[in-house]
Amino acid sequence: MARKKRIKAEQILDKAYEIVLTDGLKSITARKLATALNCSTQPIYLEFGSMSELKQAVLEQAKARLIWYVSEEQHHDDALVNLGVGYIRFATVEPELYRALFIDNHFGAAETRAFVNQVTDIRLHDYQPLQRLTKEQQQQVVNEIWITMTGFATLINAHLVQFDEESASTQIGVMLMRCFELERV
CATH class of the missing domain: 1.10.357 (Tetracycline Repressor; domain 2)
Structure with missing residues (x-):
């Protein structure tokens, strides 16, 4: 049986958006975002493919x-x-x-x-x-x-x-x- 997704794209996007408001778009990294979400970087890349795609979604x-x-x-x-x-x-x-x-x-x-x-x-x-x-x-x-x-x-x-x-x-x-x-x- 496959594991259930714990972190969804919407949660990642919301957290990334919060980071942008405080630190700017350039400050978003997979590691920083994963730490803020209390997860590994894997869900971020599974949902968005790349940090570039995530940043574009935030924009x-x-x-x-x-x-x-x-x-x-x-x-x-x-x-x-x-x-x-x-x-x-x-x-x-x-x-x-x-x-x-x-x-x-x-x-x-x-x-x-x-x-x-x-x-x-x-x-x-x-x-x-x-x-x-x-x-x-x-x-x-x-x-x-x-x-x-x-x-x-x-x-x-x-x-x-x-x-x-x-x-x-x-x-x-x-x-x-x-x-x-x-x-x-």
């Missing part, structure tokens, strides 16, 4: 969390404001994950940048104010907005400023209008 889980925040209930008519509010909500509700992704850069700059661009492209695909701009202008506006939103979210995440969601939504709307006004000049 996908982090991405899914951010996508959920920027896609959940929308409170504003402006898709860009909703994107910003979701981003700030993510920074306040998931502060460790926000720091791991955007402050401590535990997932890598290229991976994070590509992911944020992907989310932005999906959420703003039909956003009318961007449609009248060239592709280069669109990218410049998106970069300006991303820098602005990251600064805003980081200040909130660090408890250096405080905004309720309605005030944040209003402030984001003002900042976004300034970004578009700069483009027209």
